[in-house]
Amino acid sequence: MPKTSDAIDLFLAAAGAHAEKAAVTGVASGVSYAALEHLARQYAACFAAAREPRVLIALPRGTHAYAAMLGAGLAGGFYAPANDASPLDKLQRVARELQPDFVVAPPELAEMVRAAAPGARPIDPDEVAQGKAMDGDGQRHRIAYIIFTSGSTGVPKGVVVPRTALNHYVGWIHASGCVRTDDRVSQFNNLAFDVSVFDIYGALCCGATLVPIEGRFDRLMPARAIARERITVWTSVPTVVDLMMTGHQLTLANLHTVRLFTLAGEPLLRPHLEALFAACPDTVVQNAYGPTEATVTVSSMIMTATDYPAACEKAAVSIGPEIPGMCLHLHGGPHPDAGELVIVGPQLADGYWRDPERTAAAFRPVQIGGETYRGYFTGDWVERIGGLIYFRERIDHQVKIRGYRIELDEVAAAIRDCGWPSVCVFKLGDGLAALVECPDGEIFDADGLREALGKLIEAYAIPEHMLATGRMPRNENDKIDRAAAKALFISMGGHVPAAANPTSFS
Amino acid sequence: MLSQDDIYAELTLTFREIFRDNKIMLRPDSSPDNIAGWDSFKYVSVLVALEAAYTIELDGPELDHVQNVGELVALIQAKASAV
Numbered sequence: 350m351p352k353t354s355d356a357i358d359l360f361l362a363a364a365g366a367h368a369e370k371a372a373v374t375g376v377a378s379g380v381s382y383a384a385l386e387h388l389a390r391q392y393a394a395c396f397a398a399a400r401e402p403r404v405l406i407a408l409p410r411g412t413h414a415y416a417a418m419l420g421a422g423l424a425g426g427f428y429a430p431a432n433d434a435s436p437l438d439k440l441q442r443v444a445r446e447l448q449p450d451f452v453v454a455p456p457e458l459a460e461m462v463r464a465a466a467p468g469a470r471p472i473d474p475d476e477v478a479q480g481k482a483m484d485g486d487g488q489r490h491r492i493a494y495i496i497f498t499s500g501s502t503g504v505p506k507g508v509v510v511p512r513t514a515l516n517h518y519v520g521w522i523h524a525s526g527c528v529r530t531d532d533r534v535s536q537f538n539n540l541a542f543d544v545s546v547f548d549i550y551g552a553l554c555c556g557a558t559l560v561p562i563e564g565r566f567d568r569l570m571p572a573r574a575i576a577r578e579r580i581t582v583w584t585s586v587p588t589v590v591d592l593m594m595t596g597h598q599l600t601l602a603n604l605h606t607v608r609l610f611t612l613a614g615e616p617l618l619r620p621h622l623e624a625l626f627a628a629c630p631d632t633v634v635q636n637a638y639g640p641t642e643a644t645v646t647v648s649s650m651i652m653t654a655t656d657y658p659a660a661c662e663k664a665a666v667s668i669g670p671e672i673p674g675m676c677l678h679l680h681g682g683p684h685p686d687a688g689e690l691v692i693v694g695p696q697l698a699d700g701y702w703r704d705p706e707r708t709a710a711a712f713r714p715v716q717i718g719g720e721t722y723r724g725y726f727t728g729d730w731v732e733r734i735g736g737l738i739y740f741r742e743r744i745d746h747q748v749k750i751r752g753y754r755i756e757l758d759e760v761a762a763a764i765r766d767c768g769w770p771s772v773c774v775f776k777l778g779d780g781l782a783a784l785v786e787c788p789d790g791e792i793f794d795a796d797g798l799r800e801a802l803g804k805l806i807e808a809y810a811i812p813e814h815m816l817a818t819g820r821m822p823r824n825e826n827d828k829i830d831r832a833a834a835k836a837l838f839i840s841m842g843g844h845v846p847a848a849a850n851p852t853s854f855s
Numbered sequence: 856m857l858s859q860d861d862i863y864a865e866l867t868l869t870f871r872e873i874f875r876d877n878k879i880m881l882r883p884d885s886s887p888d889n890i891a892g893w894d895s896f897k898y899v900s901v902l903v904a905l906e907a908a909y910t911i912e913l914d915g916p917e918l919d920h921v922q923n924v925g926e927l928v929a930l931i932q933a934k935a936s937a938v
Contacts, residue, residue, distance in 0.1 A: 566915040569899050574915075596899040789873060789900060819875060820896040 353520040355489060355512065357422040359554035361386065367530070367556040373412045374533075375561045375578070380412045382556070385419075388412065390482035392420025392453075395472055397483060399450040401490055402426030405469065407433045407440060407454035407462060410536050410561035413474040415549055417453045418494070422512075425488030426450075429495040429507065430540035432825055433458065441465035443497045443505050446702060453477075495702055496543045496641050507702030508543075514644040514696045515550065521672045522551040525649065527582065527609060527635070532557040534582045537571060537589065539825060543641045544613050547584050557582075572598030579606045586614040588827040590621045591771070595788070599628040613637040613646055615828050616740055617666045618770050626654040636660075638668035638740065642711065642725045644696035647675045648738070660737060664765045667737035677738060678717050678724065679731060686733040689744055691715050691724040698725070730756070748776040755781065755810050763805040767798055771821045773834035774812060777843070783812040784838045786821040793817035816843045856936045857909075862928045865908060866901075873900045883925025909935040 364372070364386035372385040380388070396402040404421040406428050408414040414430070421428040429447050431440050433454065444452065444466040452459045452469045459471035493515040497505040522528050527547075534552040536559050538545040552559040560578045567574035572593045575583060590612070593599045610625060610632060617636045625634055633653055639646035650669025652660050660667045671677045675694035682688025693715065700708030715724035730741045742758025749755070757774045764772045764783060771786035787793040795815045802811045818841070822833035867881045874892055887893040902913055911934040921927050 564915040564919045566913070566918040569895055569902070592895060592899060595896050596903055789875075819873070819892065820894050823894075 353513075353516040356493070356515050356519045356550050356554050357419060357489065358486070359519065360389075360419055360550075361486065363554060363556040370556065371558045372553060373415060373559050373561065375411070375563055385412060385416055385553070387482055388416035388478065389419035389423060390484070391477050391480050392417045392472075393423040393483040393487055394481050395477055396421055396424035396426055396451060398470075399426070402451060403447060403449045404428040404451045404453060405431060405444055405447055405449040405462070405466070406540070407431040407452065407458055408474065408540075409433050410540060410545075410563055413453075413477075414540055415553065415559070417472075417474075418549065419553070420483075422489065422493065423483060423487035425490050427490050427492040427494055429497060430545070431462075431497070432539045432541040434539070435541070435825065437461055439505070443507075444469070446497065446505055446507055447495065492699070494546075496541065497702075498641060506704070506707070508641045509699040509702050510543075510641075510644055511699050514698065515546070517674060517695045518546070518644045518646075519550045519554050521674070522547065523555050525672070527611065528552055528555055528557050530556040532581045532608075533579055533606075534559050535571075535575070535578075535580045535584060536561040537568070537583075537585045538614075542614070542825075543645050544584060544586070546645050547611065547613075547637075551582075570596050570598060572596070572600070572603035575607060576603040576605075581606055582609045582611070583607050584611040584613070586827045587612045587617045587621045588615065588823060590625060594624055599624055601628055604629045604632070607632055609633050609635060611635045611637055613639070618765065619661045619664050619666060620770050622652065622657045622661070622666060626657065630654045636666050636669060639696075640692075640725070640727055640729075642698045642727075643675070643692045643694075644698065647671055647692055647694070647696060648677060650737075662734055662737075662739050663762075664770065665739045665741075665762065667739050668731070669737070676717065676722075678715060679733065679738075680715060680724075680726070682730075688731070690727045690729045690731045690738075690740075692727060693717065693722040693724045697723060730758075748781075750776065750779070750781055750809065757781075760802075760806060760810050760812065763802055763810075764798065766805060767801040769793075769798070771829070773821060773829050773831055775831060775835050775838075777814075777835065777838070780814070781810070781812040782835075782838055782843060783815040784821065784834045784843075785815055785817050787817035787819065789819060814843055816841050857932055859928050859932060862931050862935075863924075866905070866924065866928065866931075869901055869904045869908070873897055873904065881924050883923060883928070885924040886922060905931060910938055911935055 364382040368383040372382040373380045406417045431443050440462050444462045448466050449469045451472050452462050453472040456473050463469050493510050493512040495507045495509050497507045528551040534557050536548040562574050636650040637646035638648045648668045648671050650660050650667050678691040679688035680691045714721050728744045730744050731738050742756045746757040760774045761772050769785045774783045822830040824830040870879045871877050
């Protein structure tokens with residue numbers, strides 16, 4: 350791994366070296382590196398009115414959002430990206446927690462967000478583009494950005510990512526060849542979802558072209574946008590591959606320009622690989638794993654059409670080895686090849702914004718080879734099989750049913766192994782229930798599934814009641830929304846019979 | 856030229872099949888706000904079915920502005936008539 354450089358400095362160097370090249374292109378956005386640098390400097394000049402400026406950015410994907418991010422870094426501050434499509438209440442909760450100096454948003458939205466942060470100054474993107482620009486290399490704050498995720502109490506949890514962590518990650522993106530200067534990199538992920546960091550910094554810090562996937566239709570039919578925009582590096586959650594399959598878009602004609610698909614943010618499954626390689630036998634797929642608390646991704650499994658089966662264990666796909674400089678440690682398992690995944694290394698976040706208690710609970714000392722390190726305890730239970738690490742379940746998805754300790758994700762994995770890749774298992778009343786996604790044209794046979802599950806898991810772990818839905822509820826990051834899935838299950842009349850005779854499950 | 860009534864009839868059958876709900880009655884103001892279960896996957900399935908049924912190809916700018924079924928029907932009518 351080469352010496353890491355500051356991401357903002359890398360952007361300035363790229364802008365200097367590729368001034369006339371397209372930095373951002375797309376249906377609504379389009380700007381050269383020189384123009385993007387100038388706009389970033391205009392944002393920096395605005396933000397420099399405050400010391401160590403704290404910037405909340407509520408803009409759609411596009412040139413102004415990227416320039417505001419870079420401008421915050423240049424001005425010696427940091428930013429928090431908010432999903433501009435989120436409900437106002439959520440945006441206000443983020444603003445309340447952050448108490449920013451600036452809110453960058455369209456004027457009407459900025460005013461509404463400021464109701465929760467009255468000290469913040471609204472920044473109208475149209476006015477910034479008319480203002481003066483900052484000269485020089487600026488200053489750097491130790492924090493790069495804060496990503497707010499849903500907290501279990503309803504208060505957003507801000508993950509504070511230091512600049513050193515971002516710099517390490519960006520260094521890996523380029524050293525590994527994930528993004529090269531001649532690439533056209535998709536920007537599909539919403540800005541409040543940290544996988545977008547891969548897209549934005551990966552492209553703009555090495556002179557590649559970033560292509561925001563902006564329109565509603567393009568987001569429904571992303572493979573057509575890939576073809577039109579000649580995307581070479583695609584990044585999204587695996588669910589988007591499902592969407593391409595639904596839209597009959599997984600064709601070589603649509604995807605032939607893509608040299609690398611990076612899939613992250615939720616478990617990648619073997620059927621995703623089979624579909625991608627069937628359409629594009631010459632492409633490469635990367636399964637990237639990582640929590641926001643360790644700066645986007647910390648592992649990488651690179652696969653081709655010929656070698657991917659070796660990375661699969663039934664329906665699961667290995668998360669791969671750690672990236673250079675990071676360490677994945679299995680902690681607290683019954684043997685060294687199973688346990689909670691603990692991450693150590695320079696990409697660890699500082700902790701949670703103004704929440705020392707929660708920070709101390711998740712970031713703890715861990716002993717590895719007789720040495721003590723600061724580790725992030727992910728809550729992800731993993732197994733090492735044949736030297737490869739596989740995600741198994743979330744530890745906090747463990748429930749007790751009639752005295753039996755059951756891992757909900759283990760049950761879900763068994764259902765996936767029976768041929769139903771998208772499933773949500775949850776406790777309902779005194780029992781276990783499952784909502785299974787059954788695509789159009791397929792027939793869901795609950796009794797047949799129950800019989801198949803009997804060969805994989807204990808009888809007490811087989812959900813008493815299973816229903817099928819045409820589409821699993823998903824959140825704004827396209828991950829399965831467990832609360833909405835449970836609500837849908839109940840609205841469909843689903844229930845779990847009372848356990849009158851517990852012995853029948855033994 | 857295809858009539859809007861014909862398109863509504865075809866579209867209603869498509870929605871019923873994809874949403875697995877024989878009670879769906881489409882109106883001009885039908886949208887994700889008033890049809891349960893209308894998500895990206897269902898919408899993509901509807902669009903793919905319409906492209907096949909009318910031998911048309913929908914694209915971004917024209918569909919980005921469609922807010923409800925009435926506007927979708929008008930778009931299909933215009934596209935199908937141009938084929």
